[in-house]
Each structure stands twice: as structure tokens, then as C-alpha cells.
Amino acid sequence: MKSEDIARLAGVSRSTVSRVINNYPNVPEETRAKVLKIIEEYNYEPNTSARILAGKSNNTIGLFVISISENDGPSKIYQSAYYSTFINTVVDAANTVGYYVLVHTIYSGKDYAKISQSFMQKRISGGILVGNEKDSDAIKKIAKLGYPIGIVDYDVREIEKNKLNNSGVIVVNSADFEGTVEALNHLIKLGHRDIGIITGRMGTYSGKERYRAYEYVLKENGIEVKPEFILKGEFLKKNAYDEVKKLIHSKKLPTALFACNDDMAIAAMEVFMDEGIRVPEDISIIGFDNIPMASHVKPALSTVKVPVYDMVTRATEALINNIEHGTKTFSNFTYPVEFINRDTCAPRRTDK
Amino acid sequence: MKSEDIARLAGVSRSTVSRVINNYPNVPEETRAKVLKIIEEYNYEPNTSARILAGKSNNTIGLFVISISENDGPSKIYQSAYYSTFINTVVDAANTVGYYVLVHTIYSGKDYAKISQSFMQKRISGGILVGNEKDSDAIKKIAKLGYPIGIVDYDVREIEKNKLNNSGVIVVNSADFEGTVEALNHLIKLGHRDIGIITGRMGTYSGKERYRAYEYVLKENGIEVKPEFILKGEFLKKNAYDEVKKLIHSKKLPTALFACNDDMAIAAMEVFMDEGIRVPEDISIIGFDNIPMASHVKPALSTVKVPVYDMVTRATEALINNIEHGTKTFSNFTYPVEFINRDTCAPRRTDK
DNA sequence: CTGAAAGCGCTTACAG
DNA sequence: CTGAAAGCGCTTACAG
Numbered sequence: 035m036k037s038e039d040i041a042r043l044a045g046v047s048r049s050t051v052s053r054v055i056n057n058y059p060n061v062p063e064e065t066r067a068k069v070l071k072i073i074e075e076y077n078y079e080p081n082t083s084a085r086i087l088a089g090k091s092n093n094t095i096g097l098f099v100i101s102i103s104e105n106d107g108p109s110k111i112y113q114s115a116y117y118s119t120f121i122n123t124v125v126d127a128a129n130t131v132g133y134y135v136l137v138h139t140i141y142s143g144k145d146y147a148k149i150s151q152s153f154m155q156k157r158i159s160g161g162i163l164v165g166n167e168k169d170s171d172a173i174k175k176i177a178k179l180g181y182p183i184g185i186v187d188y189d190v191r192e193i194e195k196n197k198l199n200n201s202g203v204i205v206v207n208s209a210d211f212e213g214t215v216e217a218l219n220h221l222i223k224l225g226h227r228d229i230g231i232i233t234g235r236m237g238t239y240s241g242k243e244r245y246r247a248y249e250y251v252l253k254e255n256g257i258e259v260k261p262e263f264i265l266k267g268e269f270l271k272k273n274a275y276d277e278v279k280k281l282i283h284s285k286k287l288p289t290a291l292f293a294c295n296d297d298m299a300i301a302a303m304e305v306f307m308d309e310g311i312r313v314p315e316d317i318s319i320i321g322f323d324n325i326p327m328a329s330h331v332k333p334a335l336s337t338v339k340v341p342v343y344d345m346v347t348r349a350t351e352a353l354i355n356n357i358e359h360g361t362k363t364f365s366n367f368t369y370p371v372e373f374i375n376r377d378t379c380a381p382r383r384t385d386k
Numbered sequence: 387m388k389s390e391d392i393a394r395l396a397g398v399s400r401s402t403v404s405r406v407i408n409n410y411p412n413v414p415e416e417t418r419a420k421v422l423k424i425i426e427e428y429n430y431e432p433n434t435s436a437r438i439l440a441g442k443s444n445n446t447i448g449l450f451v452i453s454i455s456e457n458d459g460p461s462k463i464y465q466s467a468y469y470s471t472f473i474n475t476v477v478d479a480a481n482t483v484g485y486y487v488l489v490h491t492i493y494s495g496k497d498y499a500k501i502s503q504s505f506m507q508k509r510i511s512g513g514i515l516v517g518n519e520k521d522s523d524a525i526k527k528i529a530k531l532g533y534p535i536g537i538v539d540y541d542v543r544e545i546e547k548n549k550l551n552n553s554g555v556i557v558v559n560s561a562d563f564e565g566t567v568e569a570l571n572h573l574i575k576l577g578h579r580d581i582g583i584i585t586g587r588m589g590t591y592s593g594k595e596r597y598r599a600y601e602y603v604l605k606e607n608g609i610e611v612k613p614e615f616i617l618k619g620e621f622l623k624k625n626a627y628d629e630v631k632k633l634i635h636s637k638k639l640p641t642a643l644f645a646c647n648d649d650m651a652i653a654a655m656e657v658f659m660d661e662g663i664r665v666p667e668d669i670s671i672i673g674f675d676n677i678p679m680a681s682h683v684k685p686a687l688s689t690v691k692v693p694v695y696d697m698v699t700r701a702t703e704a705l706i707n708n709i710e711h712g713t714k715t716f717s718n719f720t721y722p723v724e725f726i727n728r729d730t731c732a733p734r735r736t737d738k
Numbered sequence: 739c740t741g742a743a744a745g746c747g748c749t750t751a752c753a754g
Numbered sequence: 755c756t757g758a759a760a761g762c763g764c765t766t767a768c769a770g
Contacts, residue, residue, distance in 0.1 A: 048757085049756065050755090050757080052750080053755095060756090081507060084748035084749085087439055099474075121473050125490065138477065154429070154431035155433060389763065390763080399740065400764080410766095433763050440746055441746065441765060
């Protein structure tokens with residue numbers, strides 16, 4: 035069944051069928067009804083490729099989930115509680131306004147080619163990029179291509195530096211610095227001065243910002259940054275396990291620990307509790323993200339809530355807006371975060 | 387940049403360019419190299435719509451995540467720990483063999499139209515369906531269309547009943563009945579006879595099977611099925627909360643509770659512990675799925691492990707295989723499950 | 739081995 | 755208001 039068949043059946047030309055499908059105003063109601071009836075009757079749907087080739091928009095965006103240097107094997111990205119909501123949110127936001135979403139995972143440097151390819155093959159009209167890139171050059175290169183893209187968690191200064199101001203790039207971030215400051219100030223107020231950190235991936239903006247805030251707060255309070263209290267977590271549970279174990283067997287423990295995400299905070303809690311170190315009595319812990327599990331662990335994890343749903347929805351909507359309006363100016367959204375005080379923080383013990 | 391430009395630049399015809407791109411054997415190495423060089427140099431990528439329209443496969447499958455009667459609002463499907471791994475698994479399995487994945491969410495009955503539309507518009511060559519449908523008629527109708535589809539969690543008997551044996555439908559299930567029997571037998575062995583169940587959604591195959599196994603095991607052991615011990619959970623945490631609270635305030639508690647998924651089991655644990663009822667000392671609990679959180683809650687949840695990754699990978703691979711071979715026969719895979727005994731089961735107390 | 743040509747199924751100026 | 759025709763960018767028999 036093609037438009038020609040519909041035309042014949044309805045006693046009109048292909049042009050008219052096309053006009054009806056595309057809601058042209060200059061079709062009399064009677065003709066329109068006649069054509070529509072045949073379309074309904076035969077359940078006709080126009081061929082997408084033909085429409086696109088003839089000039090219609092493809093109404094499709096790509097979602098590229100970048101996950102380089104994650105663990106291999108069947109688990110891959112699925113472990114991360116953070117990314118799992120991502121895809122659904124993009125799909126919903128896009129579907130709502132009639133867009134389709136092509137999802138890709140990027141596990142290696144050469145997979146990056148998939149992004150520009152998808153654009154050049156005209157599969158997609160825009161792209162959302164999310165994830166931890168080792169080599170941010172790849173993203174830079176893609177942005178320079180000039181296609182509409184939205185990047186979540188990216189350093190805005192890269193835009194200026196690379197003269198991407200007229201690129202139509204959208205950057206959406208959370209207030210990582212401020213959130214970390216708030217969390218750490220809470221620990222300071224409880225009397226803690228030996229505060230450790232489990233860092234995220236330093237190649238990411240959020241990872242860098244959270245660490246920068248850590249140094250900032252400590253300095254503001256006249257506290258020395260001790261290398262032995264800096265655990266390299268890379269946002270990964272496994273690393274947090276290993277690092278915390280090492281910490282426990284070293285000579286001195288901090289009285290509080292800030293983890294750059296909840297996954298690592300929860301891993302730390304488990305190690306401590308297995309080793310008979312009580313949370314929060316012996317050590318206070320704060321995470322970041324507020325993943326669903328955060329409120330379910332015992333004790334419930336104090337953390338910084340990131341509005342992932344809002345951020346991703348905004349990125350998607352702004353992207354589609356840019357596509358439809360051909361916008362070529364950079365835009366940037368930063369979402370506030372919120373410290374949620376649950377049960378993993380206690381005043382510093384004065385008896386030790 | 388189009389194939390004509392490449393042809394001109396390379397000093398050949400569009401036909402030859404096309405032959406090079408499509409790896410036709412009858413192109414001399416020298417010509418091929420010449421054309422390839424220009425393609426590289428100009429970063430040319432053929433227009434996908436044009437290729438498809440000219441007869442190439444679209445190499446795209448659709449993933450339809452059906453989530454009817456779930457909660458509304460921003461949370462929607464994201465809550466379910468079960469579906470989050472689903473999408474990534476399909477995308478990976480498809481990407482690995484050069485396929486693209488178009489993801490859709492289906493929240494209402496009329497969204498079902500998206501599935502057949504995607505096929506008829508030639509956007510996709512196959513589809514994976516997963517989720518809880520209220521009205522299985524929709525799936526039946528789609529299967530009848532004859533397009534290659536893979537359904538996860540579906541009653542195989544529906545295939546025969548609807549004469550879908552020559553439809554190329556793929557059904558992938560887990561051994562829900564057997565897994566439930568194994569879990570319940572464990573409770574029986576521990577001496578329990580007052581065993582409750584928090585049911586799943588009865589419109590799903592897995593929900594039905596797990597309940598059927600419950601009735602089966604009880605009858606096998608001469609235990610009466612008591613309506614007051616059947617909690618309607620619908621696979622939803624929220625329902626489990628409410629139902630368990632109601633149960634606690636009724637006159638008699640079971641000594642063991644089987645939940646049709648981990649989400650509900652964990653919700654039940656929380657309610658019990660909040661009310662001072664100890665798990666497993668006062669009540670034993672078993673879940674289903676083995677979501678990541680199952681091993682993290684305290685006490686660690688005993689559950690039945692479902693090989694979601696394997697199931698979904700298989701469904702995707704089998705689907706693509708059917709697409710490429712034009713297979714028109716029904717196929718069916720059932721994956722074994724495994725009871726994992728953690729810390730939420732204890733012998734029935736004899737002192738009460 | 740290779741080019742000219744038809745065709746894929748649409749959309750949209752163009753002319754009437 | 756409407757049809758005939760060109761064109762979108764490819765692929766692939768066809769003929770040589």
C-alpha cells in the first residue's frame with residue numbers, strides 16, 4: 035500500500051493524498067474526508083524514508099550513553115543507578131512531542147564515530163550526550179560539527195575555550211560545587227575536621243567540581259587537605275570498596291567521609307559496618323545523587339539530591355526546540371541541588 | 387556531499403561508488419582504493435533514507451516498553467529496577483551486530499498504535515515488547531500483523547490459541563513456576579505452613595505463574611489457601627506497603643511471606659521492621675528477580691534470580707536472526723532461575 | 739569491469 | 755482547488 039494506491043482508491047492524485055496527510059489548508063473538507071476514509075480503511079501509513087528523502091524532518095534524536103572505562107562484561111553500564119533513569123526520561127520527553135529516540139551505547143573511543151555518522155547519515159536531527167568521557171576531545175570534535183546537541187554534565191568553560199558559542203550546543207549541569215559545599219558545611223557544623231573524600235572520575239565536570247568544592251571548604255575552615263584522606267573512587271562501587279578497606283588498615287581514620295556519589299557512599303558504609311565501625315557513631319558519611327537505594331539502606335544515607343529527571347527533560351526539550359528553530363547559539367542550564375539529611379551524620383565524638 | 391560528488395571527485399560513476407560502499411566483489415582493488423580515498427577525505431556517509439528507499443534494510447529494531455497502569459507523574463516507569471537493565475541490554479545486543487534501536491514507552495492503550503505504525507512506516511524491521519499489559523488483545527493484534535517480534539514474559543499458550551505458529555513470534559520467559567516452587571519448598575522445609583503471598587500483576591504471565599505455583603505448593607503439602615494471606619501487590623512497592631500494613635493489623639500473621647518480586651519483598655521488610663516485627667526471626671521473606679538492592683538490604687534478601695541479561699540478549703539476537711532470515715516460525719525460550727538463600731529465612735518458631 | 743537508467747515512495751513548487 | 759512532473763539520494767538489474 036502506497037500513496038498512489040490511496041490516490042487511485044480515493045479518485046484523486048498523489049499530490050492531494052500528500053496534502054491531506056500533511057494537513058495542507060487548501061483541501062476542501064469533502065476531499066479531505068474522502069481521502070482520510072480510504073487511509074483509515076486500508077490502514078495506510080506513509081513510508082518514513084520516502085518522506086524524509088522528499089524533505090520532511092526525521093523527527094528523531096540520538097541518545098548516546100557514553101561509558102568508557104567502566105567495567106567490562108555483561109554488567110557494563112547497568113550497574114549505575116544514575117544512568118538507568120536517563121534513557122527513560124529522554125524517551126518520554128521526546129515521545130511526548132512526537133520525536134523518536136535512537137539509543138546508542140559508547141564503550142570505546144572508536145564508538146564515538148557512531149555519533150557523527152548518525153548525523154551525517156541523516157538518521158538523527160539532534161543528539162543528547164551523557165556519560166563519562168576519558169578524552170573530552172571527542173565531544174569537542176562532535177560539537178564543532180555544528181549539529182544540535184545537548185550535553186549533560188560538561189564544563190561550560192570548554193565552550194568558550196573552543197569557540198563553540200555559535201554552535202547550538204546545550205549544556206545542562208547540576209550545582210555540584212554548591213551542593214558539595216552545603217554537604218561539607220553540615221559536617222563542619224557537626225564539629226568534624228578530619229574529613230575524607232571518595233572522589234569521582236576527574237575527567238567529568240561533576241567529578242572535578244565536587245572535588246574542587248572539597249578543597250575549597252577545607253581551606254575556608256583552615257583545615258589541611260591530607261592526601262591519605264583522598265580516596266580515588268572513580269564513581270565506582272568497586273573502587274570505593276578497595277579504597278575504604280585500605281583506609282581502615284592505615285593508621286588514622288577520618289571522622290567523616292564525603293563520597294562523590296551514593297553508590298560509593300553505600301559501598302563505604304558496608305565496609306565500615308563489616309569491620310565493626312559504626313555509621314554514624316564512629317564515622318559520618320554523605321553521598322551524592324539521591325538514588326532510590328539511598329533512602330533504603332540502614333542507616334538511611336544523607337546525600338545531595340540531583341534533579342536528574344528535570345535536567346534530562348530540560349536537555350531534551352531544549353534540544354528539540356533548537357532543532358525546530360535552527361537555533362545556533364549556545365545555551366546553558368544549571369539545576370539547584372538539595373542536601374538531604376538522613377541518618378548517616380552525627381556530631382564528632384569528643385571522647386577520642 | 388552525496389554519492390554523485392564522490393563519483394565526480396573519484397572520476398567514476400555513482401554506480402561504482404555504490405558498489406564500493408556495498409562491498410560488491412566486482413570492483414578492482416585499484417578502483418576501490420581510489421573511491422575509498424575520496425570517501426575518507428570528505429568524510430562522506432551515505433544518506434540512510436535514500437539507501438532504505440532504494441532497497442537496503444533499515445537495520446533498526448524497536449524496543450517497546452509497555453507500562454500501563456503504572457503510577458503517573460515524573461516517576462513513571464523509572465522506579466522499576468527490573469526494566470532499567472532491559473533497555474541497555476537490548477541496545478548492546480543490537481549495536482553489537484550493527485543494528486540501531488528505537489526506544490518507545492507505552493503508557494496507554496492508544497500508544498499501542500505506535501508499534502504497528504513504526505512497522506508500517508518502515509521505521510523498524512522488528513520489535514521487542516516487554517512490560518505489563520492490562521489488555522493482552524493488543525499484543526495479539528500486533529503479533530497477527532506478521533512482523534518479526536520478540537516478547538518477553540508471555541504465555542506461550544496464547545500463541546497456539548491465536549494460531550500464531552507461523553508468525554515468527556519469539557517468546558522468552560523465565561521458569562517462574564519452577565522458581566516459585568523451589569522458593570516455597572524452602573519455606574516448607576523450614577517448617578512453615580502459614581505462608582502468605584504478595585501477588586504480582588495477574589495480567590502478566592509471570593504474575594500468573596508465580597501465583598499458580600503458590601497454590602500448587604500449598605495444595606501439595608495439604609495446606610489450605612487462606613484469602614487473608616493473599617496480598618494484592620501488582621508488582622508495586624506502594625501496594626505492598628499498604629497491604630502489609632493491613633495484614634499486620636489483622637488478627638493473624640503468617641510465619642512466612644513470598645513476594646512476587648524483590649521490590650515488594652523489600653517494602654514488606656521495611657514495614658515489618660518499622661512495626662517491630664523481626665525478619666527473619668518473626669517472619670521469613672522471599673522475593674523474586676534478584677535486583678541489585680536485594681543483596682544490599684539488611685538482612686540480605688533471599689530471592690529467586692532471574693537471568694534478565696541472558697533473556698533479553700537472547701530475545702534480541704533471535705529477533706535479528708529472524709529478520710535477516712525471514713523466519714516465519716514461532717520460537718520459544720525458557721530460562722532457568724535459581725533460588726538464592728540469603729538472610730531472610732529462618733525455621734518456623736515453635737514457641738508460638 | 740562499468741556506466742546510463744529506472745525505480746524506491748514520497749513532497750512540493752509550478753501551472754492551470 | 756488540483757494534477758503532472760521534478761526531485762530527494764541512493765541501489766541495482768541491464769547492457770555492453
